[in-house]
Amino acid sequence: MKFLVPLKRVFDPDTRIRLKADGSGVETDGVKYAINPFDAIALEEALRARDLHGSGEVVVVSIGSTDSQEQLRAGLAMGADRALLVRHEAEIDSLAVAKILAAVYKKEQPNLVLMGKQAIDDDSNQVGQMLAGLLGIGQATFISKLTLPADANEATCCRETDAGLEIVNVTLPAVITADLRLNEPRYVTALGIMKAKKKPLEELTPADLGVDATSRVRTLKLGLAPKRSAGIRVQSVDELLQKLRAETLIP
Amino acid sequence: MTANSTHVLVVAELERGQVKGATLAAVACAQQIAQKTGGRFDILALGHETSSVGDALGKYGAGRVYLADSSDLKNPQADKASQVITQVAKTAGATVVIAASSTFSKDILPRVAAQLDAGMLTDVLSVTAEGNDWTLQRALFAGNVIATVALDGPVKVFTVRASAFAAPSPSSTASPVASVELNSAGQPNQIKFVSCDEKPSGRPDATEARIVVSGGRALKNSEDFERLIGGLADVLGAAVGSSRALVDAGITPNALQIGQTGKVVAPELYMALGMSGAIQHLAGMKDSKRIVAVNTDPEAPIFEVADYGLVGDVYQVVPELIQKLK
Ligand SMILES: Cc1cc2nc3c(=O)[nH]c(=O)nc-3n(C[C@H](O)[C@H](O)[C@H](O)COP(=O)(O)OP(=O)(O)OC[C@H]3O[C@@H](n4cnc5c(N)ncnc54)[C@H](O)[C@@H]3O)c2cc1C
Numbered sequence: 001m002k003f004l005v006p007l008k009r010v011f012d013p014d015t016r017i018r019l020k021a022d023g024s025g026v027e028t029d030g031v032k033y034a035i036n037p038f039d040a041i042a043l044e045e046a047l048r049a050r051d052l053h054g055s056g057e058v059v060v061v062s063i064g065s066t067d068s069q070e071q072l073r074a075g076l077a078m079g080a081d082r083a084l085l086v087r088h089e090a091e092i093d094s095l096a097v098a099k100i101l102a103a104v105y106k107k108e109q110p111n112l113v114l115m116g117k118q119a120i121d122d123d124s125n126q127v128g129q130m131l132a133g134l135l136g137i138g139q140a141t142f143i144s145k146l147t148l149p150a151d152a153n154e155a156t157c158c159r160e161t162d163a164g165l166e167i168v169n170v171t172l173p174a175v176i177t178a179d180l181r182l183n184e185p186r187y188v189t190a191l192g193i194m195k196a197k198k199k200p201l202e203e204l205t206p207a208d209l210g211v212d213a214t215s216r217v218r219t220l221k222l223g224l225a226p227k228r229s230a231g232i233r234v235q236s237v238d239e240l241l242q243k244l245r246a247e248t249l250i251p
Numbered sequence: 252m253t254a255n256s257t258h259v260l261v262v263a264e265l266e267r268g269q270v271k272g273a274t275l276a277a278v279a280c281a282q283q284i285a286q287k288t289g290g291r292f293d294i295l296a297l298g299h300e301t302s303s304v305g306d307a308l309g310k311y312g313a314g315r316v317y318l319a320d321s322s323d324l325k326n327p328q329a330d331k332a333s334q335v336i337t338q339v340a341k342t343a344g345a346t347v348v349i350a351a352s353s354t355f356s357k358d359i360l361p362r363v364a365a366q367l368d369a370g371m372l373t374d375v376l377s378v379t380a381e382g383n384d385w386t387l388q389r390a391l392f393a394g395n396v397i398a399t400v401a402l403d404g405p406v407k408v409f410t411v412r413a414s415a416f417a418a419p420s421p422s423s424t425a426s427p428v429a430s431v432e433l434n435s436a437g438q439p440n441q442i443k444f445v446s447c448d449e450k451p452s453g454r455p456d457a458t459e460a461r462i463v464v465s466g467g468r469a470l471k472n473s474e475d476f477e478r479l480i481g482g483l484a485d486v487l488g489a490a491v492g493s494s495r496a497l498v499d500a501g502i503t504p505n506a507l508q509i510g511q512t513g514k515v516v517a518p519e520l521y522m523a524l525g526m527s528g529a530i531q532h533l534a535g536m537k538d539s540k541r542i543v544a545v546n547t548d549p550e551a552p553i554f555e556v557a558d559y560g561l562v563g564d565v566y567q568v569v570p571e572l573i574q575k576l577k
Contacts, residue, residue: 013531017395026396093370094361122391123511124373126361129329133365138441139329141358144505156445160505161354162456162514163266167445168328174441180512181499216370220386221399228537231558237571240543243559249520249541250462250487250576 001056001150003046004110005080006101008036009064009071010121019224026222035071038116040078042178044185045146046114047079053150057081061104063097065089069201076196077188083201086209093217096206098130103209105135110173112155117142117177128177138170144181257290257380260345262336263308264355265298267451270307272459273351275418278311280349280378280411282419287380290346293317295339295431297332299325305428310421317343319431327355328442333362339431340367345406352410352515353458364408372402372409374515393511394534413458414517414538449506452491454481457509460490463518465509465536467526468496469547469565476502479569480524486576492516492536494526510535525565528553545569 011017012034018027035043043060050056060075061084062068072083086100105113118125132139144165145158152172159166160179170176206213234240244250259281264271281292294308295317308316319335336359340348348363350356352374364371376388376397384401387409391398402409457463464487466480476497484491493503495510509516511534521539526532528544528551536542537556544557545568554560561568 011392017392019396026392095364095368095370098365118512120393120511123393124371125357126364126371126373129358129361130365130371132329133333133362136439138439139358139362140442141329142354159354161358161447162458162506163354164447164449164504164506166326166447169443169445171441179505180495181505216403217372218401218403219398220401222391223397223399225390225395225397228542228556230555231542231560233554233560233562235561237561237568237575240559240561241572241575244520244541244543247541 001049001053001111002108003050003056003058004105004108004113005039005043005046005058005060005075006113006115006127007039007043007060007062007071007075008116008119009033009062009068010036010119013037013120019222023222033067033070035074036116036119038118038120038178038180040185041180041182042114042116043075043078043080044183045178046112048183049146049148059084059108059110061086061101063088063092063100072201073196074188076199076201077192078186079192080199082199085201085203087203087205088213091215091217091219092213093215094124094126095130096211096213096215097127098134099211100206100209100213101127101131102134103211105131107209112148112172113175115175115177117179128175132175138174139176140168140170140174141177142179143176144179146176146182257284257288257347258343258345259284259290259292259347259349260340260343261292261294261313262348262350262356262360263294263296263304264351264353265296265301265304268298268300268303270296270304271351271353272418272456273353273413275311276413276416277349277351277411278313279416279419282312284347284378284380293343293345294426295319295336297324297327297335306425309426309428310424311419312422312424313426316426316428317431318428319433321433321435323435323438326444326447327359328444329359329362330439330441332359333366334439335431335433336363337366348406348408350410351413356410360408360410367406367408369406369408370402370404372400374412375409376412376415390534393530394537395530412515414515454484455490457490457492457507457516458514460518462487462489462520462522463492463509463516463536463539464489464522464524465492465494465526466497466503466524466565467494469525470497470502473502479565482573483522483569486573494529494532496526523553523557524569526553527551528556
C-alpha cells in the first residue's frame with residue numbers, strides 16, 4: 001500500500017510562547033521546532049503498516065518554507081521513503097492546505113492518507129476532514145487504533161469521541177487522522193539520519209500543482225491570553241471548605 | 252452584499268435523542284450574529300426519530316428548524332452527515348454555518364466547509380459582525396495566544412467554544428419545523444458505524460456541569476479514581492474529568508480527558524486533584540471561574556492558576572472532603 005503522510009513544522013510542545021515586542025507575531029528567536037506530535041504518530045502508524053505488510057511506500061509531504069526540509073528529513077530518518085515540499089511562505093488556512101494536499105493526492109494516488117488530527121500551534125483540527133471532503137472519499141478522525149490488512153479494501157478504526165470509543169469501517173482510499181494514543185513514535189537513530197540524506201526530497205510550488213493557495217483566514221492581531229493570577233494557599237480542608245462555601249460554590 | 256442577507260445555519264448535536272446542552276451556545280452565537288447584522292438563523296438537527304427535538308429547538312427564535320431524520324443518520328457519520336448539511340445550507344442560502352465545538356462538529360463541519368468552498372475557524376470565542384466585515388477571536392498555542400482574525404469569502408463556517416457563549420433562555424414562541432428531503436440513493440456510503448462503547452455514567456458531562464472534579468497521575472488505579480474523584484463528584488453533583496496521564500495509563504476513559512486535545516471546560520468550580528498543571532491541561536480548564544488545586548508538591552505549576560491551593564496528599568485530602576461534605 002502507498003501512504004501519504006503530511007508533516008507540519010511546529011514549535012516544540014514545551015516552548016514557552018512569547019509575542020514579538022511589536023505584537024506582529026509570535027517570537028521565533030531561539031525556538032526549537034519539531035514535527036507536529038500528531039503527525040509523527042501518523043507517520044509511525046504508516047511505517048508500521050508498511051513494514052507489517054512487507055511492502056509499500058510512505059511518502060511524507062510538508063507545506064511551508066525551506067525550513068520545513070528539517071522536518072521532512074526527520075520523517076525520512078524515521079523511515080519514510082520519499083519527501084515532497086510544497087513551498088509556500090505566506091499565511092495559509094486549512095482549506096488552502098487541504099487543496100494543496102488534494103492536488104498532491106491526485107498526483108501520488110495513495111491508498112491511505114494518514115495525518116495528525118490537529119496541529120499544536122493553531123489547534124484547528126480541520127485539514128484531514130477537508131481533504132476527504134474535497135476528494136469525496138471516506139474519513140476516520142481522532143483514531144486510537146487502526147486495523148489494516150495488506151490486501152484490505154477497508155480499514156477498521158477506533159475513534160476517540162466525546163461519548164467514548166467508536167468503531168467504524170472506512171472504505172479505502174480514505175483519510176485517517178491520528179489521536180495521541182494510536183502509538184508512540186520511534187526515535188530517530190544515527191543510521192536513520194545517514195540513510196535519510198540519500199532519500200529523495202522533491203520541491204514544488206502550489207502553482208506547479210495548479211492550486212490557488214489564497215487564505216480565507218487572515219490574522220489581524222495576536223495577543224497573549226489573559227493570565228490567571230495565583231490565589232491563596234489554604235492550610236486545611238476546613239479552610240478550603242469555608243472559602244468555597246463563602247462563595248456559595250458548594251453546599 | 253446587504254447586511255441583512257446574513258443567514259446562519261446552526262447544526263445541532265443530539266445525544267441519545269436529546270439536544271446536547273452545548274448546542275445552545277451555538278444558538279446564542281447565532282442570535283448575536285442575527286441581531287448585529289439584521290439577519291436571521293435556522294437550526295438543523297440530524298438523527299433518527301428526532302420529532303421531539305423539533306419542539307425543543309423551536310424555542311429560540313429560529314426562522315425554521317430543519318429535521319433530517321433517517322435510520323442512516325442514527326449514528327451520523329461524516330460522509331452522509333456532511334452531505335445533508337451542505338445540501339440544507341445551499342438550499343436555504345446559508346451564509347454562515349456553525350456548531351458548538353465537540354468531536355461531532357470537528358469531524359463533520361470541516362468537510363462541510365470544503366464542500367462549500369468556505370474558510371473555517373475552530374473554537375471561536377467571540378464574533379464581531381458588521382455587514383460582511385467580520386472579525387473573530389480564537390485561541391492558539393494551547394490557549395496561550397488569542398488571535399483576532401478575519402474570515403473572508405461569501406460563506407463562513409466555524410465552531411464555537413460552548414463556554415464562551417451563555418445559553419439563551421427558551422421563549423414561548425415556536426419556530427416552524429421542516430423535514431429535510433433525503434435521497435438515500437444519492438448518499439455516500441464510505442463510513443460504516445460498527446459500535447460505540449458509550450456508557451452513560453449517571454454523572455453530568457464535564458462541558459455542561461457547574462462543578463468538575465478532575466484527577467491526575469496521583470491516582471494509582473481506576474478503583475482509587477472512582478472512590479476518590481468519583482466519590483467527591485457524587486457528593487457535589489459534579490462531573491468528573493482527568494488529565495491525559497490517566498487516560499494514557501488506561502485508568503480513565505478518553506471521554507474524560509480535559510485539555511488541548513480533550514474537552515474544554517469552564518465550570519464555576521474546577522477541582523484539580525493530583526495533577527501538575529501542564530500547559531496542555533490548562534488549555535482545557537483555565538477559564539474556569541474558580542480553580543482549586545491539591546498537590547503534594549508546593550512548586551507544582553497548577554498552583555500558579557489556582558484560586559485556592561492546598562498542599563497535601565489526595566489520598567488524605569479527598570476522603571476528608573467527602574466525609575465533611577456528606
Ligand atoms: C501534543 C500534546 C497534547 C496533550 N494534550 C493533553 C490534554 O489534552 N490534556 C492533558 O491533561 N494533558 C495533555 N498532554 C499531556 C501533558 O503534557 C501532561 O503530560 C499531562 O497533563 C500530565 O498529567 P498529570 O498532571 O496528571 O501528571 P503529572 O504531570 O505526572 O503530575 C502529577 C502530579 O501529581 C502530584 N502528586 C503525586 N502524588 C500525589 C498525591 N498523592 N497527592 C497529591 N498530588 C500528588 C505530583 O506532585 C504532580 O504534580 C498533552 C501533551 C502533548 C505533547
